[in-house]
Amino acid sequence: MAEPSLMLKEQDLPLLVDLYELAMAQAYWRSGMDGEAVFSLFFRKLPEHRNFILACGQQQVARVIESLRFTDENIRRLEALDRFEPGFLDWLRQWRFTGSIRALPEGTPVFPQEPLLEITAPVAQAQILESLVMNYVHLESTLASKAVRHVLAANGRPVVDFGMRRMHGLDSAWRGVRAYRVAGLAGTSNIQAGTDFGLPVKGTMAHSFVQACEDEMAAFRMYAELYPGTTLLVDTYDTRGAVRNIARWLRENPDVDIGGIRLDSGDLGEEARDCRQILDEAGLDHIRIMASGGLDEYQIDSLVAAGAPIDGFGVGTAIGVANDAPAIELAYKLTAYQGEPRMKKSTGKRSWPCPKQVFRQFDGSGRMQRDLIAEASEEGEGTPLLQPVMRDGHLVEGAIAPLEDQVDYARDAVAALPDQQKQLAPAAQAYPVNFSKSLEQKQAQTLERIAHLQEWNYRGQD
Amino acid sequence: MAEPSLMLKEQDLPLLVDLYELAMAQAYWRSGMDGEAVFSLFFRKLPEHRNFILACGQQQVARVIESLRFTDENIRRLEALDRFEPGFLDWLRQWRFTGSIRALPEGTPVFPQEPLLEITAPVAQAQILESLVMNYVHLESTLASKAVRHVLAANGRPVVDFGMRRMHGLDSAWRGVRAYRVAGLAGTSNIQAGTDFGLPVKGTMAHSFVQACEDEMAAFRMYAELYPGTTLLVDTYDTRGAVRNIARWLRENPDVDIGGIRLDSGDLGEEARDCRQILDEAGLDHIRIMASGGLDEYQIDSLVAAGAPIDGFGVGTAIGVANDAPAIELAYKLTAYQGEPRMKKSTGKRSWPCPKQVFRQFDGSGRMQRDLIAEASEEGEGTPLLQPVMRDGHLVEGAIAPLEDQVDYARDAVAALPDQQKQLAPAAQAYPVNFSKSLEQKQAQTLERIAHLQEWNYRGQD
Numbered sequence: 001m002a003e004p005s006l007m008l009k010e011q012d013l014p015l016l017v018d019l020y021e022l023a024m025a026q027a028y029w030r031s032g033m034d035g036e037a038v039f040s041l042f043f044r045k046l047p048e049h050r051n052f053i054l055a056c057g058q059q060q061v062a063r064v065i066e067s068l069r070f071t072d073e074n075i076r077r078l079e080a081l082d083r084f085e086p087g088f089l090d091w092l093r094q095w096r097f098t099g100s101i102r103a104l105p106e107g108t109p110v111f112p113q114e115p116l117l118e119i120t121a122p123v124a125q126a127q128i129l130e131s132l133v134m135n136y137v138h139l140e141s142t143l144a145s146k147a148v149r150h151v152l153a154a155n156g157r158p159v160v161d162f163g164m165r166r167m168h169g170l171d172s173a174w175r176g177v178r179a180y181r182v183a184g185l186a187g188t189s190n191i192q193a194g195t196d197f198g199l200p201v202k203g204t205m206a207h208s209f210v211q212a213c214e215d216e217m218a219a220f221r222m223y224a225e226l227y228p229g230t231t232l233l234v235d236t237y238d239t240r241g242a243v244r245n246i247a248r249w250l251r252e253n254p255d256v257d258i259g260g261i262r263l264d265s266g267d268l269g270e271e272a273r274d275c276r277q278i279l280d281e282a283g284l285d286h287i288r289i290m291a292s293g294g295l296d297e298y299q300i301d302s303l304v305a306a307g308a309p310i311d312g313f314g315v316g317t318a319i320g321v322a323n324d325a326p327a328i329e330l331a332y333k334l335t336a337y338q339g340e341p342r343m344k345k346s347t348g349k350r351s352w353p354c355p356k357q358v359f360r361q362f363d364g365s366g367r368m369q370r371d372l373i374a375e376a377s378e379e380g381e382g383t384p385l386l387q388p389v390m391r392d393g394h395l396v397e398g399a400i401a402p403l404e405d406q407v408d409y410a411r412d413a414v415a416a417l418p419d420q421q422k423q424l425a426p427a428a429q430a431y432p433v434n435f436s437k438s439l440e441q442k443q444a445q446t447l448e449r450i451a452h453l454q455e456w457n458y459r460g461q462d
Numbered sequence: 463m464a465e466p467s468l469m470l471k472e473q474d475l476p477l478l479v480d481l482y483e484l485a486m487a488q489a490y491w492r493s494g495m496d497g498e499a500v501f502s503l504f505f506r507k508l509p510e511h512r513n514f515i516l517a518c519g520q521q522q523v524a525r526v527i528e529s530l531r532f533t534d535e536n537i538r539r540l541e542a543l544d545r546f547e548p549g550f551l552d553w554l555r556q557w558r559f560t561g562s563i564r565a566l567p568e569g570t571p572v573f574p575q576e577p578l579l580e581i582t583a584p585v586a587q588a589q590i591l592e593s594l595v596m597n598y599v600h601l602e603s604t605l606a607s608k609a610v611r612h613v614l615a616a617n618g619r620p621v622v623d624f625g626m627r628r629m630h631g632l633d634s635a636w637r638g639v640r641a642y643r644v645a646g647l648a649g650t651s652n653i654q655a656g657t658d659f660g661l662p663v664k665g666t667m668a669h670s671f672v673q674a675c676e677d678e679m680a681a682f683r684m685y686a687e688l689y690p691g692t693t694l695l696v697d698t699y700d701t702r703g704a705v706r707n708i709a710r711w712l713r714e715n716p717d718v719d720i721g722g723i724r725l726d727s728g729d730l731g732e733e734a735r736d737c738r739q740i741l742d743e744a745g746l747d748h749i750r751i752m753a754s755g756g757l758d759e760y761q762i763d764s765l766v767a768a769g770a771p772i773d774g775f776g777v778g779t780a781i782g783v784a785n786d787a788p789a790i791e792l793a794y795k796l797t798a799y800q801g802e803p804r805m806k807k808s809t810g811k812r813s814w815p816c817p818k819q820v821f822r823q824f825d826g827s828g829r830m831q832r833d834l835i836a837e838a839s840e841e842g843e844g845t846p847l848l849q850p851v852m853r854d855g856h857l858v859e860g861a862i863a864p865l866e867d868q869v870d871y872a873r874d875a876v877a878a879l880p881d882q883q884k885q886l887a888p889a890a891q892a893y894p895v896n897f898s899k900s901l902e903q904k905q906a907q908t909l910e911r912i913a914h915l916q917e918w919n920y921r922g923q924d
Contacts, residue, residue: 171633
């Protein structure tokens with residue numbers, strides 16, 4: 001076996017597919033089943049610690065789908081699996097997505113059973129995309145949904161991403177920062193991702209720097225000279241001692257420009273109060289206090305509620321892996337084939353048939369009141385959320401808003417959530433999501449039709 | 463802002479770095495601090511639901527480090543940040559890793575405070591690698607540590623990865639499969655990763671295929687014809703009904719070759735027993751039963767303990783995101799500078815100074831008894847675990863074993879764990895890890911020395 005390359009490449013994406021998708025595609029191809037299918041991406045229930053999911057990636061993934069092509073190298077690998085016929089491999093070689101996609105705008109709060117996106121395409125085409133689409137959207141939605149809770153808890157104070165080191169792999173560490181920006185984070189420590197996705201890049205020093213220098217003050221002096229306005233990390237040895245040193249140093253050297261200090265361990269609220277007092281008594285009330293070190297939204301909320309004099313938060317692991325809800329149970333299900341509703345009724349996993357639209361209804365002050373999930377062909381009251389992103393295999397011009405507009409849209413959409421959904425604790429009442437009468441009828445009719453699909457057995461055996 | 467590319471590329475890796483690392487590197491460069499530093503990658507405590515971590519990625523990352531070069535595009539981006547001097551950017555342009563790395567073999571069980579790897583290099587070089595090394599090793603170790611618990615629970619039955627759709631991003635979905643192979647999984651649904659990392663690719667059909675076909679039996683017939691020996695998914699409508707249909711069909715058509723059925727919902731133990739009975743009564747005892755659907759190691763353990771007639775398990779989300787412990791608190795800390803021990807004493811985060819070696823001691827039957835963490839220069843009883851991977855910037859020939867040997871090594875290493883560490887429940891007693899006398903002395907001495915590093919303050923103020 002040749003050593004694989006160091007990273008997955010764009011030309012590998014067509015084979016970042018579960019085998020069963022290509023096995024099904026070949027079966028469709030071989031039996032001439034090329035009817036139009038509708039697949040819906042949704043989740044059945046919220047993770048325990050979420051009152052909403054901030055949907056991200058569902059428009060962006062259309063860019064990936066549009067560019068997807070099977071290369072000769074992809075085809076050679078499939079040949080080697082010895083399961084695919086030459087005719088089907090030729091079909092793959094010609095493959096390009098010719099279908100349509102409707103999706104929620106990036107940064108839309110979404111609830112159980114509501115489609116994040118719907119793909120309409122010949123069934124084999126849509127089937128092949130299953131795992132790639134799910135993986136792509138799942139990452140950004142999972143991370144954005146965690147990050148936005150920190151933004152809400154910080155209540156206006158900036159929250160900065162320090163998560164790269166514990167995010168799951170290189171793609172997560174990169175594309176996660178896009179999701180963080182949509183979710184409202186104020187900065188990131190990650191240079192490549194920050195510059196790619198327009199999030200200010202932040203960061204000053206680690207403990208190792210203080211440790212490597214002659215002593216702590218030598219480290220501070222070196223940084224002050226090199227980076228005017230810098231933030232000094234003060235907890236390497238003894239936090240209060242370090243801050244008293246800084247206070248004395250700045251009193252004796254008024255030209256030195258220090259912008260802030262960072263606390264990274266201990267009781268952050270108590271340390272912040274003591275440090276604030278030392279700084280204020282030295283007339284250094286312009287020096288800001290940043291806190292980091294294992295923070296999550298609950299701790300930020302407590303610190304803010306207790307009035308801790310902290311001006312900004314750096315968060316790593318909690319947002320980096322969405323530690324209390326690292327997965328959303330996203331599903332990608334067939335809801336129609338050749339215009340006919342389809343569903344599954346597996347125990348505990350009954351799905352809703354038909355292409356859908358989500359109508360969001362607001363009160364007079366712009367606050368969300370309820371959602372209605374209807375058939376895509378129905379007219380409903382409220383704002384229809386699913387919008388075309390691709391038509392006939394091509395991106396719809398202007399359908400994906402520039403990233404800065406996604407940020408504004410998400411901020412306003414989150415602001416419009418009911419207070420219960422915005423709080424960190426579980427909402428006492430779920431946000432109301434209803435199904436249209438027509439959709440309920442279609443589900444009942446489809447269930448009835450399904451009852452006949454196993455008749456052969458009961459005729460024969462019982 | 464130009465639209466970023468669809469994926470992170472290998473040439474972007476040098477900037478997948480936290481800003482503070484380059485800020486520190488510039489400070490080192492500017493002040494001529496180019497002394498040799500030793501950084502150690504370790505964790506302070508086990509995640510709540512782990513009795514050991516299966517260390518993965520710590521040798522592999524040396525391949526990434528060896529090839530790391532700052533391109534002109536990297537340098538242009540850094541220039542645009544307006545924080546770096548031309549001289550330092552020139553230094554980066556020439557940058558290549560010239561240091562040495564010692565690491566645990568891939569697939570080594572590891573415990574708190576034991577280094578997974580140690581990097582020895584001029585301080586700025588080693589500092590720059592911090593976040594990339596952590597991200598790289600964290601992913602594989604996190605996923606392998608979860609996956610190996612499933613292998614232990616399944617007690618010889620094959621466990622297959624179905625996790626791609628919910629893994630965090632594209633790199634995780636790809637490189638995670640490498641970690642799964644080391645951890646002992648028997649297959650993956652993921653074609654690109656399975657073929658890159660030599661894990662057999664598995665998979666048959668989704669519910670959508672059954673739904674799209676005329677009826678369930680039509681779907682089964684199509685698959686039987688196209689894929690002899692295939693596994694049929696039987697829970698789309700009614701599991702027992704489907705299996706009765708299959709039994710009758712196969713009785714009437716003895717030439718049809720079906721290898722197995724897959725259950726994906728409901729009470730898997732009960733359904734497996736009923737299905738086994740239906741199949742056995744029809745003389746189909748060669749048909750295997752696979753189970754999937756939200757499985758984790760605890761459920762597998764219960765099913766195996768209850769004697770459920772399940773021949774193999776497909777696992778998705780649980781291993782895909784390591785859902786009960788999605789992060790390991792890996793730290794990358796300076797332990798020596800210019801031959802002198804270094805440590806930090808931040809509240810709750812006190813570290814151990816000095817370059818280290820881990821000696822693993824076994825009893826007569828090859829079972830692990832205890833580990834000793836000693837200074838790298840000490841002789842100790844037992845097998846020294848940290849082995850050279852890079853010397854003077856070059857990979858040590860043969861240091862990274864072929865993947866198939868890593869699999870064997872990990873299997874044997876896990877088998878040698880004490881029973882308490884192999885069980886799923888928290889071990890009543892932590893695995894014994896001791897520090898050498900010399901290391902304890904060095905920590906005490908270093909603490910004493912550190913006490914003087916803030917003296918300036920106390921002289922001046924108290």
